[in-house]
Amino acid sequence: MLTEEEKQEILEEVKLYPYPKVACLDALKIVQNHRGWVPDESIRDIGEFLGMPADEVDGIATFYSRIYRHPLGRHVILVCDSVSCMVMGYEPIYDHLSQKLGIRFGETTSDNRFTLLPISCLGDCDHAPAMMIDNDLYNRLTIEMLNELLEKYH
Amino acid sequence: MEIPLTKHIKQGAFPLTAREYEKTGGYKAIQKALKEMSPADLITLVKASNLLGRGGAGFPTGVKWSLVPTGKDAPKQRYLICNADEMEPGTFKDKYLIEGNPHQLIAGMIIAAYAIQADKAYIFLRWAYKKSEVILRKAIAEAYEAGYLGKNILGTGYELDIYLHTSAGRYMCGEETALINSLEGKRAIPRNKPPYPATSGLFGKPTVVNNVETLCYIPHIVENGAAWFKSLSVTGEGGTKLYGVSGKVKNPGLWELPLGTNMREIIEQYAGGMMDGHKFRGALPGGASTDFLVEEHMDAKLDFSSVAALGSRLGTGTMIILDDKTCPVAFIHNLERFFALESCGWCTPCREGLPWVEKLLQSIEEGRGKPENLNILKFHTSYLGPGNTFCAHAPGAMEPLQSGLKYFHDDFMRHINEKHCPWRS
Numbered sequence: 001m002l003t004e005e006e007k008q009e010i011l012e013e014v015k016l017y018p019y020p021k022v023a024c025l026d027a028l029k030i031v032q033n034h035r036g037w038v039p040d041e042s043i044r045d046i047g048e049f050l051g052m053p054a055d056e057v058d059g060i061a062t063f064y065s066r067i068y069r070h071p072l073g074r075h076v077i078l079v080c081d082s083v084s085c086m087v088m089g090y091e092p093i094y095d096h097l098s099q100k101l102g103i104r105f106g107e108t109t110s111d112n113r114f115t116l117l118p119i120s121c122l123g124d125c126d127h128a129p130a131m132m133i134d135n136d137l138y139n140r141l142t143i144e145m146l147n148e149l150l151e152k153y154h
Numbered sequence: 155m156e157i158p159l160t161k162h163i164k165q166g167a168f169p170l171t172a173r174e175y176e177k178t179g180g181y182k183a184i185q186k187a188l189k190e191m192s193p194a195d196l197i198t199l200v201k202a203s204n205l206l207g208r209g210g211a212g213f214p215t216g217v218k219w220s221l222v223p224t225g226k227d228a229p230k231q232r233y234l235i236c237n238a239d240e241m242e243p244g245t246f247k248d249k250y251l252i253e254g255n256p257h258q259l260i261a262g263m264i265i266a267a268y269a270i271q272a273d274k275a276y277i278f279l280r281w282a283y284k285k286s287e288v289i290l291r292k293a294i295a296e297a298y299e300a301g302y303l304g305k306n307i308l309g310t311g312y313e314l315d316i317y318l319h320t321s322a323g324r325y326m327c328g329e330e331t332a333l334i335n336s337l338e339g340k341r342a343i344p345r346n347k348p349p350y351p352a353t354s355g356l357f358g359k360p361t362v363v364n365n366v367e368t369l370c371y372i373p374h375i376v377e378n379g380a381a382w383f384k385s386l387s388v389t390g391e392g393g394t395k396l397y398g399v400s401g402k403v404k405n406p407g408l409w410e411l412p413l414g415t416n417m418r419e420i421i422e423q424y425a426g427g428m429m430d431g432h433k434f435r436g437a438l439p440g441g442a443s444t445d446f447l448v449e450e451h452m453d454a455k456l457d458f459s460s461v462a463a464l465g466s467r468l469g470t471g472t473m474i475i476l477d478d479k480t481c482p483v484a485f486i487h488n489l490e491r492f493f494a495l496e497s498c499g500w501c502t503p504c505r506e507g508l509p510w511v512e513k514l515l516q517s518i519e520e521g522r523g524k525p526e527n528l529n530i531l532k533f534h535t536s537y538l539g540p541g542n543t544f545c546a547h548a549p550g551a552m553e554p555l556q557s558g559l560k561y562f563h564d565d566f567m568r569h570i571n572e573k574h575c576p577w578r579s
Contacts, residue, residue, distance in 0.1 A: 016317070021339060022338050022339040023339060024339040024340075025322055025336070025339045028322070029322065059341060060339070060340065060341055063324065063341040063342065063498075064321075064322035064324055064342075065281075065322070065323040065324055066281050066321075066322045066323035067322050082243040082442075082488070083243050083244060083438075083442060083474055083485060083488050083489055083492070084243065084244050084400040084474055086480075086484070086485070086488045087400075087402060087474070087475070087476070087477070087480050087485070088400075088401070088402070120241060120325060120492055121241060121243035121244065121442075121492075122282050123241075123245065123246040123280070123282060123283065124246060125243075125244050125245070125246050125398070125400035125472070125474070126246060126400050126406035126407045126408060127406075128400060128406075132282065136284075137282075137284070137285070
């Protein structure tokens with residue numbers, strides 16, 4: 001079930017558009033904002049709420065890289081693996097993170113603290129290599145910096 | 155040297171507020187445009203300035219505006235969309251303009267929206283630009299408060315609302331018809347053209363999609379005129395350009411320079427030359443989807459027509475440097491992996507072809523390649539080229555591959571003959 005709060009927020013978006021379906025992507029973002037990811041149940045609920053088939057909602061949800069259809073850890077580390085960061089050495093950064101956390105891209109630590117994901121270019125190429133932890137951007141990364149950075153997130 | 159776009163941007167400082175931007179003369183162009191000029195005057199002016207779209211394709215902005223139907227029978231509802239999705243790998247120029255001077259962009263949007271008589275405008279911002287989002291929300295609120303947005307702007311009766319939409323992340327959203335689908339809450343797949351967005355765009359209404367950098371020039375053109383704008387460039391194309399450099403140079407970054415500044419000057423003078431111990435091997439002049447330029451092109455003037463004459467594209471003007479310590483096959487493999495992942499899957503050649511290309515490049519990089527693999531890669535560069543796919547995604551992906559196969563043929567052969575990557579021990 002969508003919560004009252006979620007419904008209200010979705011209705012605010014629906015008001016802006018000529019027909020309710022347009023708010024589908026907004027609705028997915030709203031649910032994710034409250035729950036951290038978008039479970040199957042919410043896909044069905046959004047479909048019912050906006051008057052569209054659940055499969056269509058899922059088609060939209062799975063299209064976008066930043067809509068998560070799996071639960072994540074408390075913090076998400078997004079390592080840029082695009083070309084400028086490759087030239088400037090994202091691979092050793094990834095290797096270090098992967099080794100230290102004991103997970104690979106797409107996995108979550110057993111204490112649920114971190115999920116490690118790749119991301120396409122973060123638009124910080126002149127300060128490469130770059131990564132984000134949650135909404136925070138970090139650049140000119142060195143292996144030495146990583147341990148201290150991770151300590152900020154519990 | 156005049157640098158209209160960046161003169162009020164200070165590194166590390168907060169951007170100007172609406173009132174501070176006013177004090178620099180910033181919102182004056184809106185007074186002039188809305189009070190003294192008709193929409194048709196503005197379109198004529200921007201056409202005369204020869205402003206070429208800075209999102210990468212270089213389409214004349216004034217012409218794009220002029221394609222929106224006018225007259226009594228034309229649909230009343232029109233939309234302006236600012237494309238701030240900047241997801242081309244190696245590109246970081248629009249973020250600089252948004253975070254450095256958001257009111258310049260808002261001013262440009264107001265004038266552009268007025269020129270096409272739109273009363274709703276959207277900024278389509280990429281997901282990762284969290285700081286830009288905060289800055290834009292604040293700036294839009296200030297512009298409403300100062301009376302530059304909302305109903306009856308400056309007492310002219312003109313009305314405009316700007317909405318900020320943050321993307322859910324996908325490279326394809328940068329393609330203008332896919333962007334429109336995404337704004338409509340759908341999967342970001344491209345639409346068939348024609349009809350072009352100018353006649354049938356967002357919600358089926360006439361829509362103009364302009365890039366951030368393009369829109370930022372508009373207030374300056376209104377204020378200073380078409381002849382002034384044209385005089386800013388080295389060549390005849392008009393204006394300045396934000397050029398960027400990333401990779402193994404001493405001073406990577408972004409500079410506003412006359413359009414047509416040559417590659418050597420940008421790399422050696424502004425980017426400080428190659429890092430010690432690194433040699434230049436090539437550069438993608440305008441993001442991941444442009445053909446390599448190499449040493450022999452160092453003196454090329456970087457404007458739209460000059461770079462096209464060399465078989466590449468100016469694209470976004472932010473170049474990525476390939477150095478001699480980086481494996482060219484790994485570099486190209488990285489690009490093709492990106493394009494394969496970001497294919498929207500709508501048309502078969504792109505959906506099936508790009509992963510094949512990516513797997514072949516991986517096998518070569520890992521020392522499992524065969525000489526005939528190069529022929530398969532080569533035929534993809536024509537089969538996935540312009541005209542064979544639904545949009546420009548796969549043709550763009552083929553640009554660095556086709557030029558890479560040409561300029562770095564020996565490096566590909568070494569991988570195949572030595573059965574490992576010579577750059578990896």
